[in-house]
Amino acid sequence: MQDPTSVGIVTPQSVRFDVPLHLKSGAVLDSYELVYETYGELNAAKSNAILVCHALSGNHHVAGVYADQPKSLGWWDNMIGPGKPIDTHKFFVIGVNNLGGCHGSTGPASINAKTGKPYGADFPVVTVEDWVETQVRLADHLGIDCFAAIMGGSLGGMQAMRWTLDFPTRVRHALVIAAAAKLTAQNIAFNDVARQAIITDQDFHGGDYYSHGVVPRRGLRLARMLGHITYLSDDSMAAKFGRELRNGAYGFGFDVEFEIESYLRYQGDKFADQFDANSYLLMTKALDYFDPAHEHNGDLSAAFHAATADFLVVSFTSDWRFSPERSRTIIKALLDNELNVSYAEITSSHGHDSFLMEDRHYHQLVRAYMDNVVT
Amino acid sequence: MIAVSGATITRIVPYFVRPMPAANIDLMIMTATAAPIPPIASRPDFAAIAAWVQPGARVLDLGCGDGSLLRYLRDARNIRGYGVEIDDANVLRCLNNGVNVIQSDLESGLSGFESGSFDYVILSQTLQAMKHTEGIVREMLRVSKEGIVSFPNFGYWKNRLQVMFGHMPVSETLPYQWFDTPNIHLCTLGDFEAFCQQHGVHILERRVMNGDHQVTLSPNLLGMLAFYRFERQQ
Numbered sequence: 001m002q003d004p005t006s007v008g009i010v011t012p013q014s015v016r017f018d019v020p021l022h023l024k025s026g027a028v029l030d031s032y033e034l035v036y037e038t039y040g041e042l043n044a045a046k047s048n049a050i051l052v053c054h055a056l057s058g059n060h061h062v063a064g065v066y067a068d069q070p071k072s073l074g075w076w077d078n079m080i081g082p083g084k085p086i087d088t089h090k091f092f093v094i095g096v097n098n099l100g101g102c103h104g105s106t107g108p109a110s111i112n113a114k115t116g117k118p119y120g121a122d123f124p125v126v127t128v129e130d131w132v133e134t135q136v137r138l139a140d141h142l143g144i145d146c147f148a149a150i151m152g153g154s155l156g157g158m159q160a161m162r163w164t165l166d167f168p169t170r171v172r173h174a175l176v177i178a179a180a181a182k183l184t185a186q187n188i189a190f191n192d193v194a195r196q197a198i199i200t201d202q203d204f205h206g207g208d209y210y211s212h213g214v215v216p217r218r219g220l221r222l223a224r225m226l227g228h229i230t231y232l233s234d235d236s237m238a239a240k241f242g243r244e245l246r247n248g249a250y251g252f253g254f255d256v257e258f259e260i261e262s263y264l265r266y267q268g269d270k271f272a273d274q275f276d277a278n279s280y281l282l283m284t285k286a287l288d289y290f291d292p293a294h295e296h297n298g299d300l301s302a303a304f305h306a307a308t309a310d311f312l313v314v315s316f317t318s319d320w321r322f323s324p325e326r327s328r329t330i331i332k333a334l335l336d337n338e339l340n341v342s343y344a345e346i347t348s349s350h351g352h353d354s355f356l357m358e359d360r361h362y363h364q365l366v367r368a369y370m371d372n373v374v375t
Numbered sequence: 376m377i378a379v380s381g382a383t384i385t386r387i388v389p390y391f392v393r394p395m396p397a398a399n400i401d402l403m404i405m406t407a408t409a410a411p412i413p414p415i416a417s418r419p420d421f422a423a424i425a426a427w428v429q430p431g432a433r434v435l436d437l438g439c440g441d442g443s444l445l446r447y448l449r450d451a452r453n454i455r456g457y458g459v460e461i462d463d464a465n466v467l468r469c470l471n472n473g474v475n476v477i478q479s480d481l482e483s484g485l486s487g488f489e490s491g492s493f494d495y496v497i498l499s500q501t502l503q504a505m506k507h508t509e510g511i512v513r514e515m516l517r518v519s520k521e522g523i524v525s526f527p528n529f530g531y532w533k534n535r536l537q538v539m540f541g542h543m544p545v546s547e548t549l550p551y552q553w554f555d556t557p558n559i560h561l562c563t564l565g566d567f568e569a570f571c572q573q574h575g576v577h578i579l580e581r582r583v584m585n586g587d588h589q590v591t592l593s594p595n596l597l598g599m600l601a602f603y604r605f606e607r608q609q
Contacts, residue, residue: 312470328487331477331487332487332489335457335477335487335488335489335492336489336492338433338455340475341457341475341477342466342469342470342475342476342477343476343477343478343479344463344466344470344476344478345478345479346463347463361463361467364467365466365467365470368467368470368471369470371471372470372473
């Protein structure tokens with residue numbers, strides 16, 4: 001029997017855009033495709049749409065499952081569905097794979113029409129602003145003039161913020177979860193170690209590994225292992241793994257001994273099987289470049305001067321990658337502009353990954369906020 | 376168990392409606408569903424504060440509880456504002472009530488708020504539960520032109536009588552036992568006025584209430600709840 005709170009079986013759609021896209025870097029993409037999914041019904045006034053923006057390794061498959069793949073649950077399925085905090089009885093929800101991704105939207109592994117080969121290293125660096133631009137075109141395609149809400153966690157929250165700055169008339173509410181107004185030096189440092197792991201893998205071939213029939217698997221695996229450590233908290237790792245040994249005793253060698261080693265290697269392997277290394281490089285770069293205050297001499301309040309949306313900002317106590325302090329910086333800028341904003345700091349031990357977890361209080365807050373969103 | 380912030384406790388208990396034993400109060404805090412909003416008529420303390428607030432003003436409500444005062448001020452005075460609240464369940468209630476709430480600990484100050492960014496900062500039945508009394512009053516007058524505080528008058532005759540008979544007072548406005556009270560800085564009208572004088576705080580208006588009646592005769596003896604509107608000493 002199907003779970004009544006699930007959107008059920010979903011099918012991705014795609015749309016091709018042939019109007020050249022001028023990217024922040026100066027590069028131009030003549031055409032591109034975006035793959036997306038939708039859940040719920042768009043109302044007649046087209047006023048109940050919610051855009052869900054994904055984070056570093058996410059994609060358009062936000063909720064539901066694919067036919068005949070019962071394990072293919074969307075990455076935010078606990079948040080979105082009939083009767084869930086983002087209630088698909090009320091809202092029409094869109095998930096989109098960002099440009100440069102590797103789940104169906106045009107990205108480095110896609111065929112470049114000009115060469116007939118995968119873009120590889122030729123795929124331009126994309127920014128959060130560029131993504132928002134492509135998402136606007138998707139909204140146009142779907143006939144949505146103004147989103148009821150745009151939401152996302154982490155890098156997804158950055159896209160939601162960017163929307164409110166660049167297209168203030170097209171978004172009424174922004175849910176910015178476990179995000180930051182810019183990365184810290186430490187954050188960028190983690191990203192660069194991840195990139196270096198990929199770039200220095202001998203199978204990387206300057207980004208053109210597709211034609212060599214290999215993938216920089218070791219590099220991508222290391223990048224993910226490192227990233228994963230930063231998404232968890234010391235406490236949650238201690239609680240889940242502690243110093244547990246797989247075989248109960250030290251082996252005095254370098255094979256997998258501690259459970260945490262086993263877990264991380266498994267996560268790394270799984271990720272390396274399903275994600276494109278070039279896409280990973282692009283996503284981390286988009287994170288690094290995000291800094292709306294930069295164009296305003298570092299003044300974030302000035303950056304948010306353009307915004308008119310209402311905001312819900314949420315952070316998690318154990319998130320050290322995008323700590324509550326980073327969210328407070330966003331709050332200050334929103335308050336300085338007298339925008340409607342609520343802020344909740346959720347007690348959670350799951351680190352940065354908390355935003356993906358099912359937590360009663362967190363979900364109640366989102367539900368309560370969304371209850372007051374008029375469609 | 377006592378909630379972290381006494382502020383939250385005092386605000387979700389409509390004191391003159393029904394003094395409640397502490398155990399029930401805790402249950403209220405733990406329950407995550409929205410508390411019913413009392414009809415306006417049952418909250419003369421809200422009306423007293425609203426009478427001082429100019430329409431359309433920018434208001435910051437410290438220790439805003441479930442947000443019902445902000446909601447009342449929004450409906451009655453068309454204010455724009457934010458609440459500050461530490462308690463999870465109350466933050467949720469604020470969202471249910473559709474008011475802006477910033478989850479934060481008042482004891483650590485108001486550094487997230489720009490100087491002079493509000494017309495009024497309200498501290499309603501919260502002052503007596505704060506550790507850093509001087510700090511919060513200073514911060515109120517930094518971020519706002521005017522401050523409004525309300526607090527239970529320890530000098531109320533029923534309180535005095537109970538102390539005279541050898542017990543810590545338990546009353547409509549102080550519905551706690553000595554061992555479970557969040558109230559750590561109780562004062563009388565006289566104490567608060569002396570505090571203001573010593574700390575460069577100029578009192579603009581005072582209102583003393585007993586239930587829904589205003590008290591003019593011997594307020595320090597007959598008043599249950601005191602309201603002050605104040606500004607920085609020029």
